[in-house]
Amino acid sequence: MAQNPINSVHFDPLLASGPGGLSCPDSYWASTIASPPQINPALTGTSQTDVGIIGGGYTGLLTAYYLATEFNIHATVLEANQIGFGASGRNAGFVLKGSGRLGYGQMANRWGLDTAKGIYSEFSQAVERVSDLIKDNKILCEPQQPGYLKIAHNAKAFKQLEQAAKFITRELGGQAELIPLKQLTNEYMAHNQAYGALRLEDGFGVNPLKLVLGYKQRVEARGIKIYENSCVEHWIEEQGKHRLITEQGELLAKRVVSADNAYTPKRFSPRVDGKFLPILSNIIVTEPLTGLRRLGQWAYYHYGWLRDRYG
Numbered sequence: 001m002a003q004n005p006i007n008s009v010h011f012d013p014l015l016a017s018g019p020g021g022l023s024c025p026d027s028y029w030a031s032t033i034a035s036p037p038q039i040n041p042a043l044t045g046t047s048q049t050d051v052g053i054i055g056g057g058y059t060g061l062l063t064a065y066y067l068a069t070e071f072n073i074h075a076t077v078l079e080a081n082q083i084g085f086g087a088s089g090r091n092a093g094f095v096l097k098g099s100g101r102l103g104y105g106q107m108a109n110r111w112g113l114d115t116a117k118g119i120y121s122e123f124s125q126a127v128e129r130v131s132d133l134i135k136d137n138k139i140l141c142e143p144q145q146p147g148y149l150k151i152a153h154n155a156k157a158f159k160q161l162e163q164a165a166k167f168i169t170r171e172l173g174g175q176a177e178l179i180p181l182k183q184l185t186n187e188y189m190a191h192n193q194a195y196g197a198l199r200l201e202d203g204f205g206v207n208p209l210k211l212v213l214g215y216k217q218r219v220e221a222r223g224i225k226i227y228e229n230s231c232v233e234h235w236i237e238e239q240g241k242h243r244l245i246t247e248q249g250e251l252l253a254k255r256v257v258s259a260d261n262a263y264t265p266k267r268f269s270p271r272v273d274g275k276f277l278p279i280l281s282n283i284i285v286t287e288p289l290t291g292l293r294r295l296g297q298w299a300y301y302h303y304g305w306l307r308d309r310y311g
């Protein structure tokens with residue numbers, strides 16, 4: 001397969017010829033993988049499937065997994081690069097109830113309490129689902145202790161967190177604990193710009209790359225074919241059938257799931273053209289903290305603890 005001329009890691013839809021021929025990024029997460037994962041062969045020749053899935057991130061792999069486990073439907077996954085190439089292998093690893101910038105109270109004001117409850121319930125189920133998938137399939141992706149802190153950076157923000165805690169516990173029936181500054185300093189973190197925090201119990205961190213590689217294993221264990229280095233270059237619909245054409249092969253599918261995320265070209269298929277909304281998100285990872293900095297943090301933490309305890 002031709003290597004992407006722009007560079008081999010970043011994908012810029014305005015410059016790249018297509019989403020294939022790219023290497024997995026040399027990320028922090030990649031540095032935690034002891035030995036490089038086995039890469040599956042590319043699709044060659046012509047194959048048939050019930051559902052052709054374009055893209056092997058969380059969406060594509062779990063679609064294949066649930067089609068097989070819950071509906072006994074045979075799917076085939078075509079991944080342009082390697083599993084873990086996309087956002088699923090390079091995100092921040094937070095498994096959280098993400099409500100964006102709107103709080104649940106604001107949602108209730110805008111759309112009614114039932115809608116806010118529905119959104120909260122879907123978020124809760126999503127976190128539970130990932131947690132269950134990890135446990136049931138024994139995926140070694142370093143799940144962290146549950147609990148998620150929202151830190152207030154000023155007194156007004158702390159007031160808002162207080163209201164949020166009340167709303168979540170009283171109106172939504174969820175778990176939320178308001179953590180005053182003293183407790184935050186003693187039990188979690190000491191920071192001179194913190195005013196307290198809201199602690200949500202159900203949320204945790206994972207190694208996202210290990211998670212997606214774990215999904216790959218589980219999907220393959222169900223006998224589902226995953227072809228890597230198999231970028232779908234053309235998606236043609238003929239007589240009610242779909243032809244997914246890669247550089248070396250063709251997959252004939254009754255149905256197609258487009259799980260190619262932000263890598264979907266502007267013109268791909270009338271089924272998906274113009275239906276993607278790009279959102280940009282970045283992560284910055286610091287260098288590992290030096291011993292001196294860690295010592296500083298430790299001393300600061302214990303100073304706070306001693307000060308609170310003994311004045």
Ligand SMILES: Cc1cc2nc3c(=O)[nH]c(=O)nc-3n(C[C@H](O)[C@H](O)[C@H](O)COP(=O)(O)OP(=O)(O)OC[C@H]3O[C@@H](n4cnc5c(N)ncnc54)[C@H](O)[C@@H]3O)c2cc1C
Binds near residue numbers: 078090260283
């Ligand atoms: C910086 C960042 C931080 C994030 N942090 C979090 C977080 O902490 N918690 C959270 O829940 N979410 C987070 N997200 C969002 C989350 O990572 C994504 O929602 C999720 O990974 C999307 O999975 P996906 O399978 O839809 O797409 P992807 O993982 O991007 O997979 C799409 C795959 O499709 C393949 N593909 C594309 N075109 C083709 C083609 N033509 N043929 C074959 N294959 C193709 C690509 O190579 C790619 O591997 C973050 C995202 C980013 C970018």
